[in-house]
Amino acid sequence: VCYICGKEFGSQSISIHEPQCLEKWRIENDQLPRHLRRPEPRRPEALTGGSCVLTADNEAAYQSAQAQLLPCGNCGRTFLPDRLIVHQRSCK
Numbered sequence: 448v449c450y451i452c453g454k455e456f457g458s459q460s461i462s463i464h465e466p467q468c469l470e471k472w473r474i475e476n477d478q479l480p481r482h483l484r485r486p487e488p489r490r491p492e493a494l495t496g497g498s499c500v501l502t503a504d505n506e507a508a509y510q511s512a513q514a515q516l517l518p519c520g521n522c523g524r525t526f527l528p529d530r531l532i533v534h535q536r537s538c539k
Contacts, residue, residue: 448505448506448508448509448512449464449465449468449508449512450488450490450491450508450511450512451465451468451469451488451511451512451515452468452472452512453508453509453512453513455505465490469487469488472487472488473487475528476528478529479528483517483528483531483532484528485517485528488511488512488514489511490508490511491504491507491508491510491511492507513525515527517531519531519534519535519538521535521538521539522538
């Protein structure tokens with residue numbers, strides 16, 4: 448699971464995806480209004496040993512991606528910042 452966007456990738460393609468995803472995240476974050484900008488996501492600490500390491504790493508990455516979402520002030524649903532602006536136009 449990508450710690451930035453929350454999408455699933457194979458073990459070989461995740462290493463290709465993450466740098467590209469982080470660059471895309473930076474570009475999109477810089478285009479947002481100042482009050483909606485977020486701190487850059489950090490890769491969760493990798494766990495070592497045990498049989499559930501991959502599952503735990505994926506869960507940590509998923510939680511990191513979910514932390515990037517912002518709640519709507521009206522309804523409480525969470526969105527990426529660029530989508531929140533669109534949602535708020537129609538949320539009453």
